[in-house]
Amino acid sequence: SKTLKIAALAGDGIGPEVMREAIKVLRAVEKKFALTINITEAPVGWAGIDAAGKALPDATLKLCKESDCILFGSVGLPDRDPTIPKEERPERAALLRLRKEFSLFANLRPVKLPKELSHACPLAKERQGTGIDILVVRELTGGMYFGQPKKTEQISAGASKATILRAIDTMVYTTPEIERIAHVAFKTARLRRKKVTSIDKANVLENGVLWRDVVTTVAKEYPDVQLEHMFVDNGAMQLVLKPTQFDVMLCENMFGDILSDEAAALGGSLGMLPSASLGSAGSTGQFGFYEPAGGTAPDIAGKNLANPIAQILSTALMLRYTFNLNDAALAIENAVGKVISDGLRTGDIFSASETNARKVGTTEMGDAIAAAI
Amino acid sequence: SKTLKIAALAGDGIGPEVMREAIKVLRAVEKKFALTINITEAPVGWAGIDAAGKALPDATLKLCKESDCILFGSVGLPDRDPTIPKEERPERAALLRLRKEFSLFANLRPVKLPKELSHACPLAKERQGTGIDILVVRELTGGMYFGQPKKTEQISAGASKATILRAIDTMVYTTPEIERIAHVAFKTARLRRKKVTSIDKANVLENGVLWRDVVTTVAKEYPDVQLEHMFVDNGAMQLVLKPTQFDVMLCENMFGDILSDEAAALGGSLGMLPSASLGSAGSTGQFGFYEPAGGTAPDIAGKNLANPIAQILSTALMLRYTFNLNDAALAIENAVGKVISDGLRTGDIFSASETNARKVGTTEMGDAIAAAI
Ligand SMILES: CC(C)[C@H](C(=O)O)[C@@H](O)C(=O)O
Numbered sequence: 124s125k126t127l128k129i130a131a132l133a134g135d136g137i138g139p140e141v142m143r144e145a146i147k148v149l150r151a152v153e154k155k156f157a158l159t160i161n162i163t164e165a166p167v168g169w170a171g172i173d174a175a176g177k178a179l180p181d182a183t184l185k186l187c188k189e190s191d192c193i194l195f196g197s198v199g200l201p202d203r204d205p206t207i208p209k210e211e212r213p214e215r216a217a218l219l220r221l222r223k224e225f226s227l228f229a230n231l232r233p234v235k236l237p238k239e240l241s242h243a244c245p246l247a248k249e250r251q252g253t254g255i256d257i258l259v260v261r262e263l264t265g266g267m268y269f270g271q272p273k274k275t276e277q278i279s280a281g282a283s284k285a286t287i288l289r290a291i292d293t294m295v296y297t298t299p300e301i302e303r304i305a306h307v308a309f310k311t312a313r314l315r316r317k318k319v320t321s322i323d324k325a326n327v328l329e330n331g332v333l334w335r336d337v338v339t340t341v342a343k344e345y346p347d348v349q350l351e352h353m354f355v356d357n358g359a360m361q362l363v364l365k366p367t368q369f370d371v372m373l374c375e376n377m378f379g380d381i382l383s384d385e386a387a388a389l390g391g392s393l394g395m396l397p398s399a400s401l402g403s404a405g406s407t408g409q410f411g412f413y414e415p416a417g418g419t420a421p422d423i424a425g426k427n428l429a430n431p432i433a434q435i436l437s438t439a440l441m442l443r444y445t446f447n448l449n450d451a452a453l454a455i456e457n458a459v460g461k462v463i464s465d466g467l468r469t470g471d472i473f474s475a476s477e478t479n480a481r482k483v484g485t486t487e488m489g490d491a492i493a494a495a496i
Numbered sequence: 497s498k499t500l501k502i503a504a505l506a507g508d509g510i511g512p513e514v515m516r517e518a519i520k521v522l523r524a525v526e527k528k529f530a531l532t533i534n535i536t537e538a539p540v541g542w543a544g545i546d547a548a549g550k551a552l553p554d555a556t557l558k559l560c561k562e563s564d565c566i567l568f569g570s571v572g573l574p575d576r577d578p579t580i581p582k583e584e585r586p587e588r589a590a591l592l593r594l595r596k597e598f599s600l601f602a603n604l605r606p607v608k609l610p611k612e613l614s615h616a617c618p619l620a621k622e623r624q625g626t627g628i629d630i631l632v633v634r635e636l637t638g639g640m641y642f643g644q645p646k647k648t649e650q651i652s653a654g655a656s657k658a659t660i661l662r663a664i665d666t667m668v669y670t671t672p673e674i675e676r677i678a679h680v681a682f683k684t685a686r687l688r689r690k691k692v693t694s695i696d697k698a699n700v701l702e703n704g705v706l707w708r709d710v711v712t713t714v715a716k717e718y719p720d721v722q723l724e725h726m727f728v729d730n731g732a733m734q735l736v737l738k739p740t741q742f743d744v745m746l747c748e749n750m751f752g753d754i755l756s757d758e759a760a761a762l763g764g765s766l767g768m769l770p771s772a773s774l775g776s777a778g779s780t781g782q783f784g785f786y787e788p789a790g791g792t793a794p795d796i797a798g799k800n801l802a803n804p805i806a807q808i809l810s811t812a813l814m815l816r817y818t819f820n821l822n823d824a825a826l827a828i829e830n831a832v833g834k835v836i837s838d839g840l841r842t843g844d845i846f847s848a849s850e851t852n853a854r855k856v857g858t859t860e861m862g863d864a865i866a867a868a869i
């Protein structure tokens with residue numbers, strides 16, 4: 124069978140230590156399913172700047188291009204050198220650059236609160252209903268993230284001679300960009316509870332009106348899927364008031380950034396949530412970028428405190444979407460489910476009120492999941 | 497003493513019935529404080545379209561210009577005539593138009609969960625701490641709401657001859673626009689717990705970088721106020737995870753729209769939350785626009801079910817900010833506090849689990865508050 128070629132970019136903060144556990148679990152999967160997995164690690168983010176002077180070193184980018192997919196940790200350390208130009212900072216120079224370079228337009232962010240972790244959800248029990256299970260489908264290569272013009276300029280200073288600056292960002296979407304992400308939303312909804320809530324701001328934005336029109340048209344190809352439109356401000360409110368009403372939430376880039384983080388807060392812990400960023404489907408699976416929902420968490424980095432589950436579940440999405448290895452993906456997801464129901468908890472999901480819970484560190488959690496494969 | 501001239505624009509949906517109760521309460525205040533209040537009502541929104549063919553009839557705008565302030569209900573009915581051009585719909589043609597016309601750049605949205613309504617808050621009890629008490633200060637006349645270009649255009653259709661549209665919205669802020677709203681945030685923070693959390697997306701937007709720079713500079717004039725910066729996605733998450741960390745949240749227009757609705761969800765009910773939109777301070781108080789946080793709620797309109805408290809508390813903000821009548825404002829706020837602790841509840845804040853609660857309608861709630869003045 125073919126070799127799976129994975130570029131593993133751990134990045135900064137807790138990135139390296141959660142990546143270590145994810146690779147441990149991947150090796151267990153490799154053995155169990157008799158796969159050949161070729162994992163090559165390379166620096167990115169501040170680690171890239173330190174190693175090769177760039178957040179995305181040329182060698183790292185080359186490796187990504189030669190691989191089937193990217194398993195990503197996280198990048199960005201708010202306290203590192205504030206004088207470095209914004210275009211060269213890890214967020215823009217590595218993360219946004221990779222999204223654009225590989226046309227990763229479809230970002231899937233599942234939020235699922237395991238019933239054992241109900242206590243970790245900030246909502247009152249009765250709001251959790253029979254369980255929160257939301258998939259945010261976020262457009263990832265358009266909108267205000269990349270639209271031009273995007274600049275800061277000096278404008279006429281007036282009589283007072285004070286320097287006045289004007290910042291401009293541009294939100295742009297075209298019909299085909301909205302169509303392709305809408306198809307992703309409707310297709311994934313078919314594998315779930317068959318409901319799409321499309322988020323926009325059609326009462327204010329030109330983009331909102333176009334978004335709503337195009338999504339409505341695409342929906343006609345999926346008569347079995349229920350479509351609902353919701354203004355983004357109401358969406359932010361409804362997520363808190365009644366999250367169980369949502370199945371798939373379809374969002375443009377910036378709204379998806381905001382609402383997926385809000386939804387993630389309902390999932391008990393960011394440390395549990397994986398994500399997948401996909402390009403167009405090729406014939407043999409698709410190139411993908413897999414990363415945990417949380418950030419670099421510098422405050423707990425290097426202390427064996429981070430929850431590695433988000434990174435581990437990201438490898439499951441990788442096996443499923445890029446390599447079409449659904450059994451292997453399920454093996455990982457089931458192993459995670461098992462250790463959770465066995466009561467293993469990193470600090471972020473631990474509650475003293477749980478009688479059978481046992482607090483563990485990053486490596487112990489990774490070991491247990493690898494053992495459960 | 498001088499006559500208070502108020503333009504009362506009730507608008508659509510539940511607007512007229514909650515406005516009626518607010519006026520009832522204002523008349524009680526007029527008597528108690530020996531004021532002379534001149535209230536003139538005029539149509540706006542679909543009511544304006546029905547009465548005079550425009551969401552903001554000329555006569556209504558003229559009345560507003562001749563008044564000291566606008567007491568606003570709400571506008572917009574999603575199910576009314578979808579063929580009317582978007583520029584003529586109530587949201588853009590009345591609400592956004594009035595904001596621009598009167599340069600109402602500072603939108604104050606207080607969210608306070610009364611301890612008696614803890615059950616109405618969607619968060620688990622332990623997340624509510626000793627009480628949620630947040631003031632969202634939202635910039636209201638800049639950003640993506642008004643930035644140019646703002647248009648939808650047809651772009652070259654390619655070989656397939658399909659029509660491809662491109663929508664463009666522009667986010668623009670200048671130094672002085674950010675400065676003036678930052679001053680509002682720091683000044684109001686001084687009257688509260690002296691903390692400002694400034695929301696931006698400085699890791700992606702040019703506007704975010706400028707926003708952060710300008711706010712940091714303005715903060716130097718308020719050394720007694722603590723300033724913290726937070727990315728908008730993290731803000732959306734932190735509001736759910738730990739709302740008690742926030743005092744004043746300072747936001748640009750679109751982020752403020754989203755986060756203030758999310759914060760409102762934590763306040764128990766939209767039906768409880770007033771808002772004030774202010775222009776520049778003049779010598780005798782300032783022109784202001786006062787409206788409830790909730791919308792037209794067409795599903796419950798005309799059924800005596802709506803909670804009038806948000807509209808009533810909006811009149812308190814009006815008395816405070818436009819007329820400098822703090823005692824009269826407090827009288828209203830205390831009267832509302834009294835009927836809540838007496839157990840009166842409209843449907844949105846009623847819970848069968850409260851032993852002393854009594855479910856009442858819109859008019860009964862208004863009567864009780866007026867009586868308590
Ligand atoms: C780090 C930042 C650029 C990024 C984004 O805004 O997309 C992050 O918040 C995310 O959601 O992946």
Ligand SMILES: CC(C)[C@H](C(=O)O)[C@@H](O)C(=O)O
Pocket residue numbers: 326327356572587588591753
């Ligand atoms: C109705 C709409 C235009 C408005 C806005 O987006 O500002 C509303 O959501 C609000 O927050 O006042």
